Amino acid sequence: MVTPTNDPDFDVIVVGAGPAGATAAHRLASGGLSVVLIERAEVPGAKNLSGGVLYASVLEELFPGFADEAPIERRITRHVTTFLTADSAVSLDYSSHTLGHPVNGVTVLRARFDPWLVGKAEEAGALLMPGIRVDSLLTQAGPDGRRQVAGVRAGDEELRAPVVVAADGVNSFLARDAGLRRTPAPHHLAVGVKAVIRLDPGRIEDRFGVRPGEGAAHAIVGDCTQGIGGGGFLYTNQGSVSLGVVLRLDALQASGRSTSDVFEHCVRHPGLEPYLRDGEIIEYGAHLVAEGGYGMLGEIAGDGLVVAGEAAGLTINNGFTVRGMDLAVGSGIAAADGVAEAIGNGDVSAAGLAGYRRRLEESFVLKDLRTYARAPKWLERDRLYGAYGELSADVLRRVFSVGTSPHRPLRALARAALSDSRVRVRDLVSDGWSGVRAL
Amino acid sequence: MKIVVAYKWARNPQDAEVREDGTVDFGRSRAAVSEYDPVAFEVARRLADATGGEVIGLSVGDTSIGTSLARKAALSRGLDRLVLVADDALADADSTRLAAVLAAAVRTIEDVDLVIAGESSTDLAEGQVPLTLAAGLGWTGLAGICDVGVADEVVTVRRDLPDRRQTLLLDGPAVLSVTADAVVPRIPGMKEILAAAKKPVQVLDHASLDVTPVGAAGEASFEVLSTSRPADGTRRRVLIDGADPDTAAAGLVAALRTIGAM
Ligand SMILES: Cc1cc2nc3c(=O)[nH]c(=O)nc-3n(C[C@H](O)[C@H](O)[C@H](O)COP(=O)(O)OP(=O)(O)OC[C@H]3O[C@@H](n4cnc5c(N)ncnc54)[C@H](O)[C@@H]3O)c2cc1C
Secondary structure, three states, X not given: OOXXXXXXXXXXXXXXXOHHHHHHHHXXXXXXXXXXXXXXXXXXXXXXXXXXXXXXXXXXXXXXXXXXXXXXXXXXXXXXXXXXXXXXXXXXXXXXXXXXXXXXXXXEOHHHHHHHHHHHHHHOOOEEEOOOOOOEEEEEEOOOOOEEEEEEXXXXXXXXXXXXXXXXXXXOHHHHHOOOOOOOOHHHEEEEEEEEEEOOHHHHHHHHOOOOOEEEEEEEEEHHHOXXXXXXXXXXXXXXXXXXXXXXXXXXHHHOOOHHHHHHHHHOOOOOHHHHOOOEEEEEEEEEEEOOXXXXXXXXXXXXXXXXXXXXXXXXXXXXXXXXXXXXHHHHHHHHHHHHHHHHHOOOOOOOOOHHHHHHHHOHHHHHHXXXXXXXXXXXXXXXXXXXXXXXXXXXXXXXXXXXXXXXXXXXXXXXXXXXXXXXXXXXXXXXXXXXXXX | OXXXXXXXXXXXXXXXXXXXXXXXXXXXXXXXXXXXXXXXHHHHHHHHHHHOOEEEEEEEEOHHHHOHHHHHHHHOOOOOEEEEEEOHHHOOOOHHHHHHHHHHHHHXXXXXXXXXXXXXXXXXXXXXXXXXXXXXXXXXXXXXEEEEEEEOOEEEEEEEOOOOEEEEXXXXXXXXXXXXXXXXXXXXXXHHHHHHOOOOEEEOOOOOOOOOOOOOOOOOOOOOOOOOOOOOOOOXXXXXXXXXXXXXXXXXXXXXXXXXXX
């Protein structure tokens, strides 16, 4: 069926009901615009395996009392960073109950979280269209003769609106379709593999040293990725833990290993096994992550089109955490306000929609992205994934092995370990300094 | 012609897990229109279009059946309007009870000619609701219907039985359960979902429905004595590697020969 007229069906079409799309739809509908939210999954979140730790302050601002109302798994009160070698683990452990109140990081499972956020958009009046995959953008000649986006096409059907919000995630071919984004280079992409492992809530609390309702987030570097650029994470949900590795695509290709091999290695790693023992894998999947930081951000507005969330390349991967959901929410807000302003002014051209970019620059989203702008380059330094873990493990092995020879001061032990290791002092200083500047 | 389609918003077994002891855990599965029901929607729609009639969806269950997602999922598949009995008191209702409430709800809709349902549900899968519903209404109940036709306001149905194929002419209101392959149901598109959001939904008050328990002894006319894991049957557990089509085909043929099927 094809629309017989060229009359718009809605003020705004939002494609993709992830955090970016759902937030944008909520805000646009709250402002009184007619909004349709199109999602290819039959039920929002059903296809979104990623999830993990959501930095919640932006949602708390949007929905006060958010953490009490939304289906979150646990409030993160413990952050652990672990360097793994083949047979040891060195961890930096920061835990504080103050991290839970006011809410900071919470763990979420997308199959539960996305429907909640989409429900907010529906309550505000947005129409959810599930089970529809948008195939392409619909364009028409604008007043000045230039092609402008006028809606979307799915199968042989068309839906029209003066503005489309592309919130269709990392693979966004809508943004590419509009020529706003090039296919990202492999070193700007990572592949994330994640499994959800069922564990009894009591066991989780014992093993991770957290109270009921509270949780831990472990960032893992080193042997969990078998030295491939990237990192691993282990997060506690209510009755399960999420274990994953994020691997830089170019490094993975160069290593000749498959993602599933690396993941297998990680699951069986002796440094992680005590946490996972007797757990049962109930979900498994892989997904691309954009990880080029600020460098990935391209054009985010065109004539009749804005791009939000991961579709716009908004993720931060600093090696220890992947952040994208909060940035998606933040960009959803900025996009909605920019679109509402453009519609109010009667100018939905790229220039008319420029308010989106301005708002994004002013918000925490691009500020944080700029703060971490050097992180991707820093993370390309290979020593991070092998030699440093070995070095720190070696220092600690010397500290903790009590033998018959007298103990030397830590300073001396560290120096001895360093001189035995593959790491040169000059590299250590250089990596350390760039790391401080990048993070 | 006025047709009611009884359907279920049920847990999808695709995401359910069979525990070690054989019981099924639906905890992680998401609800959807029970897979057997879109066929019933489609049969009803074609019949109504042929006679200029109306198709009313009817569902009974807990409050989740009344969410906008659940409403649109049904209304986008060829229905004109919806009647719901959404009450959390019905969350654990067995299928006999559900059929009794369905019957009470059908009675509130005037001049119904036909009730059509799928042959089973994806969650309880007891397959008896349509006929128990017919009993509750005092109507004819026919199961295994694979074709429904209409000419001059007269409905004929076909059923394929193991030893015969029958065509029946209906006289008076009836409840039909249609087979999963009776027709190929539509997959809703954008316009259908758009239209669905605008269609009327009537929510009936469960408490004020006149629900007559089905069966002489009232609701507790049977008691579950035991539940255990189903027998494994005669599965031979032959796994054929599909990597190479030729080898796979040869393996399949060999396996079928071994059991005497070829
Ligand atoms: C393994 C892994 C771990 C991660 N861990 C974290 C973490 O701990 N914390 C964090 O904040 N972030 C994390 N991220 C990143 C985070 O998942 C993303 O940044 C975030 O989901 C982006 O949100 P979004 O709304 O932009 O896109 P998405 O969440 O990808 O949503 C896009 C939606 O659009 C739909 N869609 C796509 N194409 C179409 C189409 N053509 N038609 C209709 N619908 C369409 C999809 O089905 C999807 O629902 C992780 C990512 C991965 C892969």
